[in-house]
Amino acid sequence: GQSLEQPSEVTAVEGAIVQINCTYQTSGFYGLSWYQQHDGGAPTFLSYNALDGLEETGRFSSFLSRSDSYGYLLLQELQMKDSASYFCAVSSGSARQLTFGSGTQLTVLP
């Protein structure tokens, strides 16, 4: 089966940088995705890493190390609107099913 570990909560102040780590155990790994979910909303896609290295998209970056079964999401120049839950998810299996981590609740303080 698949399992993912990520911190349950992170708190930071506006303008700061936050890194949310994710370690995983899976078979048939294709890639690691990150999703953001605000209270009451559906997940929105942030990034996807299939290969080792860093992917940058604006204020958000995501990193993957396949050999370490580890990745992280880096959020820079934090804004209040970034307060949300962040999920890492591995895609695996013949249908590229997503298995989600338990989520990290990010709280951005003024």
Next chain:
Amino acid sequence: GAVVSQHPSWVICKSGTSVKIECRSLDFQATTMFWYRQFPKQSLMLMATSNEGSKATYEQGVEKDKFLINHASLTLSTLTVTSAHPEDSSFYICSAEPGHQFQETQYFGPGTRLLVL
């Protein structure tokens, strides 16, 4: 691009009734769609993988006779919760994968909140 819609967004029903939720990919064709369920303060749990033109694949512990999935076309999948009970109250979310993109990303619908009284 890559927009997924769900209907209805909210459902309140009496125990014992059946509820159908539609998931549509609006600007792309999706051979595969996925159905998730999320309870408050918990993660998304994959319920089933919906394949156009064939039977859905259910995850362990998900009753296929209770959660009927039909993938009638490349842009529409439906989930029917049969004989719903209060414990079925949850946030149901579908996703679809365009398939042709390198990133193999799943795009999620806005979700359907089901409350069974």
